[in-house]
Amino acid sequence: MDPECARLLPALCAVLADPSQAVADDTCLEKLLDWFKTVTEAGSSLLLLQENPCLVDLLTHVLDLKPQNVSPRVLSFSLCLAGTFAAQEDCFEYLQQGQLLLGLFGEAGPLSWAAWSVPIVRSGWIRGLRSLAQHPSALHFLGDSGAVDALFSLQGDSSLFVASAASQLLVHILALSMQGKAAGSSSLQGSAWPACAQKIVDHVEACLCSTAAPQVTQALNVLTTTFGRCHNPWTEVLWGQLGPLVAHLLENEPIPAAHSLVDLLLSVARSPVFASADCGLWETTARMLSCLSPSQAGPLALGTLKLQNCPQALRSQAFGVLLQPLVCILRATAQAPGPPGVLDETTEGSSMTVDTLLSSKSACVGLLCQTLAHLEELQPLPQRPLHWPQTLLVEAAVIILKLCEGSVAPSSSEGGRLCGALAGCVRVQRAALDFLGTLSQGATSQELMLQVFAVLLETLESPASSPTVLKKAFQATLRWLLDSSLPPSSLDLGLPAPLFLKELFPVLQKRLCSPCWEVRDSALEFLTHLTACWGGEADFREVLLASEVPKLTWQLLRDPESYVRASAVTAMGRLSSQGLQAASESSGHLEVQQGLVGELLHILSVDSEGFPRRAVARVFTEWLRDSHADVARDTEWFVATVLPMVSRDLDWEVRAQGLELVQVFLAQTLGQSSPHCPYVVTLPKASPPSPLPEVLRTLCQLQVFDFAFRALFDCDRPVAQKACDLLLFLKDKTAPCSGLQEPGESSDVTSVEATLQRWQAGEQGQPLSTLEPKEVLAALRSMDLEGLQSRLAESSDHVEKSPQSLLQDVLATVAVLEENVADCY
Numbered sequence: 001m002d003p004e005c006a007r008l009l010p011a012l013c014a015v016l017a018d019p020s021q022a023v024a025d026d027t028c029l030e031k032l033l034d035w036f037k038t039v040t041e042a043g044s045s046l047l048l049l050q051e052n053p054c055l056v057d058l059l060t061h062v063l064d065l066k067p068q069n070v071s072p073r074v075l076s077f078s079l080c081l082a083g084t085f086a087a088q089e090d091c092f093e094y095l096q097q098g099q100l101l102l103g104l105f106g107e108a109g110p111l112s113w114a115a116w117s118v119p120i121v122r123s124g125w126i127r128g129l130r131s132l133a134q135h136p137s138a139l140h141f142l143g144d145s146g147a148v149d150a151l152f153s154l155q156g157d158s159s160l161f162v163a164s165a166a167s168q169l170l171v172h173i174l175a176l177s178m179q180g181k182a183a184g185s186s187s188l189q190g191s192a193w194p195a196c197a198q199k200i201v202d203h204v205e206a207c208l209c210s211t212a213a214p215q216v217t218q219a220l221n222v223l224t225t226t227f228g229r230c231h232n233p234w235t236e237v238l239w240g241q242l243g244p245l246v247a248h249l250l251e252n253e254p255i256p257a258a259h260s261l262v263d264l265l266l267s268v269a270r271s272p273v274f275a276s277a278d279c280g281l282w283e284t285t286a287r288m289l290s291c292l293s294p295s296q297a298g299p300l301a302l303g304t305l306k307l308q309n310c311p312q313a314l315r316s317q318a319f320g321v322l323l324q325p326l327v328c329i330l331r332a333t334a335q336a337p338g339p340p341g342v343l344d345e346t347t348e349g350s351s352m353t354v355d356t357l358l359s360s361k362s363a364c365v366g367l368l369c370q371t372l373a374h375l376e377e378l379q380p381l382p383q384r385p386l387h388w389p390q391t392l393l394v395e396a397a398v399i400i401l402k403l404c405e406g407s408v409a410p411s412s413s414e415g416g417r418l419c420g421a422l423a424g425c426v427r428v429q430r431a432a433l434d435f436l437g438t439l440s441q442g443a444t445s446q447e448l449m450l451q452v453f454a455v456l457l458e459t460l461e462s463p464a465s466s467p468t469v470l471k472k473a474f475q476a477t478l479r480w481l482l483d484s485s486l487p488p489s490s491l492d493l494g495l496p497a498p499l500f501l502k503e504l505f506p507v508l509q510k511r512l513c514s515p516c517w518e519v520r521d522s523a524l525e526f527l528t529h530l531t532a533c534w535g536g537e538a539d540f541r542e543v544l545l546a547s548e549v550p551k552l553t554w555q556l557l558r559d560p561e562s563y564v565r566a567s568a569v570t571a572m573g574r575l576s577s578q579g580l581q582a583a584s585e586s587s588g589h590l591e592v593q594q595g596l597v598g599e600l601l602h603i604l605s606v607d608s609e610g611f612p613r614r615a616v617a618r619v620f621t622e623w624l625r626d627s628h629a630d631v632a633r634d635t636e637w638f639v640a641t642v643l644p645m646v647s648r649d650l651d652w653e654v655r656a657q658g659l660e661l662v663q664v665f666l667a668q669t670l671g672q673s674s675p676h677c678p679y680v681v682t683l684p685k686a687s688p689p690s691p692l693p694e695v696l697r698t699l700c701q702l703q704v705f706d707f708a709f710r711a712l713f714d715c716d717r718p719v720a721q722k723a724c725d726l727l728l729f730l731k732d733k734t735a736p737c738s739g740l741q742e743p744g745e746s747s748d749v750t751s752v753e754a755t756l757q758r759w760q761a762g763e764q765g766q767p768l769s770t771l772e773p774k775e776v777l778a779a780l781r782s783m784d785l786e787g788l789q790s791r792l793a794e795s796s797d798h799v800e801k802s803p804q805s806l807l808q809d810v811l812a813t814v815a816v817l818e819e820n821v822a823d824c825y
Contacts, residue, residue, distance in 0.1 A: 001039055002803060005803050005804050006051070006052060008804070008807040008808065008811065009055070010052075013054040016074050016077070019065065019069040019070065019071065026073055028806070028810045028813065033080050033081065033084065035806060036084050036085075037084050040084055040087065045084075045085045045086075045087070045090075045091035046090050046094050048085070049094065055081075056095075058078065059082055059095075060098075062075060062078045062104075063103045070115065072115050072120050072121050075121050075124065076120045076121050076123065076125075076127075079104055079110070079124040079125050080124050082100070082128055083127065083129060083130065083131030083132040084128075086101060086131070086132035087134045088134075089134075089137050089138075092135065092138060092141075096137075096141070101132070105128065105141075105145055106146065107145070107150075111146075119158075119161070119162055122154065122157065123159070126151070126162065126165045126166055126169055127165070129142070129151075130165075130168075130169050130172060133169070133176055139173070139177060139196050142173060142196060143199065148170075148199055151173075152203055155218040155221075155222075156214055156215075156218065167222050167225060168225055170200055170222055171222060171225045173196055173200065174201075174226060174230075175226070175229065175230050177197035178197055178230075178234050201238065201242075204219045204223060205219075205242060205245065208220075208242065208246065213256040216256045216257045216260075217260045220263070221263075223242065223264050224263045224264045225267075226238070227239070227268045228270070228271075233273065236274065239274070240279060243281075246261070246264065250284070250288060250291050255296075258292055258296045259296065262288070262292075262299050265281070265284065265285050265288065266304075269303075269310070270307065275309055285300070285314060286313075289301060293352065294324065294356045295356065295366060295367050298321065298322065298370050298374055299370075299374075300318070301318035301319070301321040301322045301374070302322065302374040304318040305318050305378060305384070306378075306381065306383050307383075308383070322371060322375060322378070323389070323392075325353055325356075327392075328357055329357075329396055329399060329400060330392070330395060332354075332412060332418055333411065334412070353367075354414065358417050358421075361421040361425075364418070365421070365427055368428050369427055372428075372431040372434070372435040373431060375393065375435060376438050379441075380438070390439065390442040390443060391444070391445070391448060393435075394436070394442075395451075397432050397436040397439065400432045401429065401432050401433070401458075401459060402455060402458075403419055403422040403423070404422050404423065404425050404432070405423075405455075405459065405462055406419065406423045424464060426468065429465075429469045429472075430468060433459070433469070433472040433473055433475070433476045434472060436452065437476035437480070438479075440476075440482075440483040444484075449480070453477075453480065453500040456476060456477045457500070457504065460473050460477070460504075467518035467522065470519055471518070474522050474523065474526035481497055481534075482533055484497060501539065501540065505543055505544065506547070508523055508547075508549055509548050509552060511523040512549065512552040512553065520556060520559065520561075520564045521563050524564065524568055524570070525571075527553065528567070528571045528574050531544075531571070531575055531578055532574055535574070535575075544580055545580065550575055550581060553571050553572055554568075554599075557572065557599055562609030562610075562612055565603070565609070565612040565615075567615075569603065569619055570615050570619060572600075572619075573615075573623065576628070576630075577623065600616045601641065601642070601645070604617065604620075604645050604646070610650075610654065613651060614653050617642075617654050617657035617658060617661070620661060621664060624638070624664050624668070635665070635668075639665050640701075640702050643658060643703060643704065646661070647707040647710065652714070652718065652719050655711060655714065655716075655719045658707065659708070659719065659726055662704055663729070666704075666726075666729070666730070670692075692733070696773035699776075700773060708723050708726055712724060712727065720792055721792045724788055727780065727783075727785055728785045730780060731781070731785060734777055
């Protein structure tokens with residue numbers, strides 16, 4: 001331990017032991033525990049206690065005070081601290097000599113105190129035991145002190161955190177007891193289990209035989225964690241002993257703790273111990289898939305399908321369980337449920353699924369949302385069934401959306417009840433749209449694709465569609481449009497797409513005029529993505545330019561909502577890059593383009609919200625990178641106009657984006673592509689770069705260095721880091737340059753360095769004088785940019801994270817609290 005920390009430690013222990021001294025919060029105590037854990041892991045805990053007897057005095061004092069005068073947080077801290085020290089066996093024996101551990105963790109300790117009613121004390125007691133349970137001596141202590149029995153009781157604690165920690169500690173004790181018992185199963189039968197392990201196994205066995213659902217749940221949770229963490233041969237023996245009791249639970253009506261039972265079976269199935277073992281696991285899983293309700297069986301079916309070594313028959317049964325709700329929907333609406341033989345497994349249990357769908361609106365909605373989410377999760381996985389019923393799934397998603405829209409004429413009583421349950425259900429609409437979007441990657445017939453586009457258009461047109469539903473409908477539409485088109489090398493879109501676009505753009509126009517800003521924003525995002533993918537396609541350009549969409553997008557640059565203005569800026573930037581600018585308000589294309597640049601500059605200079613200004617800075621950077629016509633016409637004018645605005649912007653992201661724009665400009669000016677990292681060495685291009693002295697003079701005239709040097713001392717670290725990277729890049733590129741300075745002439749950079757020092761001190765009001773290239777070169781050479789880069793890479797609290805600083809903070813906080821105590825009279 002650091003000598004200064006050792007010097008402060010007695011004062012800290014005195015503060016913690018004094019009931020009149022209040023510790024500010026739990027954060028400092030948690031940091032202290034982390035520090036003590038680090039110290040004990042690096043050396044001897046026994047030596048630490050011998051060299052710092054104040055630590056033992058603190059623990060003894062907590063016991064002597066009893067619960068009347070000890071704050072719960074200090075008591076919890078002391079329990080955790082004692083467990084940290086006792087994790088090493090020699091220190092454990094040292095603390096046991098004075099019965100200190102028995103007083104802290106035994107039945108006569110906090111368990112019998114009034115403070116035990118505070119959850120943080122119970123949590124600290126468990127954490128302390130978890131820390132010390134590392135060696136055989138701790139096992140004997142746990143068995144003799146009554147701690148294991150207390151953990152059994154804490155499994156049902158009112159605090160979920162305490163109950164979960166108790167279950168996890170029981171699993172840890174069981175695994176610790178079984179260390180070295182990983183031989184054959186014959187050595188672990190009956191009384192061959194170690195004492196602590198036998199006690200835990202007997203408790204779990206008794207709970208599994210209980211008629212009380214909470215006790216069954218507690219036993220299942222312990223077993224689930226055990227099989228999830230412990231992959232030793234003894235777990236196979238444990239399952240062989242308790243597996244029949246778990247299977248017996250399926251005979252009860254209703255099945256107790258069904259969700260916990262599902263978690264247990266999947267935990268056992270995932271364990272490598274049971275990869276090739278014949279232990280009745282698959283038979284139990286098959287029975288459970290048949291016995292559980294549809295909503296309970298869904299997670300088990302999905303988990304079963306994700307397994308690598310699952311029998312094919314069980315996989316077919318599980319997939320049938322997942323598909324059953326969709327099959328019932330199709331049959332209730334008189335839709336054919338796919339090719340013969342695909343869903344033979346779904347006939348069994350269909351009546352239970354129908355009953356669930358028709359029992360109540362909440363049950364119907366819950367089951368459908370769960371089913372759609374499970375199938376969406378399964379669709380991209382390599383474990384999904386080979387015979388994936390794409391047609392059935394698309395038809396089901398389409399019919400569910402129609403049921404939500406109320407556009408299905410029911411042909412049966414079941415269909416009518418489904419229409420009533422799903423009409424206007426936003427939750428099901430969102431789930432169905434998400435699932436339909438994932439299905440766009442599969443092979444779909446043209447006829448079915450037209451049905452998909454029709455229901456998407458219906459959802460987008462419906463005045464009842466909520467903003468979240470419309471956002472997901474736009475996302476699904478985009479995915480189907482992109483995946484249904486021909487390969488990118490083709491000049492035309494797929495057959496259904498142009499027909500759909502002609503119907504889509506009037507709807508898009510309507511949504512761009514929506515009174516709801518979220519809808520306008522979603523429509524603009526959709527337009528941006530669609531233009532980015534299809535801006536060069538003739539069919540798309542024709543439909544877009546024939547609509548009012550570009551004009552409406554232009555008008556949204558002045559939208560009252562800042563999010564919409566930002567999305568409109570991005571959309572207009574993309575449209576302009578593709579030559580799809582609105583041209584109705586101007587006499588020619590040039591005037592329109594100049595109008596857009598002026599409009600974006602106006603937003604950058606006067607908009608009161610940061611989002612639109614950030615969007616403008618990003619668009620300008622992309623235009624410069626892509627050699628946009630308006631930028632390439634006079635790049636230096638463009639940079640000279642934009643830089644003063646971004647350099648003084650109050651939003652740090654705008655300033656950082658301005659530095660990115662400078663980086664792109666430098667890369668183009670020096671005749672190379674913009675590197676991903678400032679230090680990536682790039683090969684020279686065929687075209688010769690501009691002469692370096694000329695480049696430096698241009699940069700000085702554009703005040704690039706003024707911006708970069710000022711940003712180097714920015715109060716926002718990301719801006720300073722980007723400025724440092726930029727200047728290091730320039731320093732590296734200008735290193736070979738020596739022709740700007742005459743032999744024997746020394747550059748006078750005193751004023752520059754003085755100004756930079758004032759900026760570093762926070763006085764950024766004084767501007768730099770007009771810089772010359774030789775002054776810039778001298779300043780770059782004189783500055784320790786590498787060291788600054790290292791300092792900027794450190795976390796913002798690296799100075800305050802030392803243990804010494806932590807101890808000082810705790811003591812200082814207590815002193816401040818004492819000073820602020822006031823007489824209430």
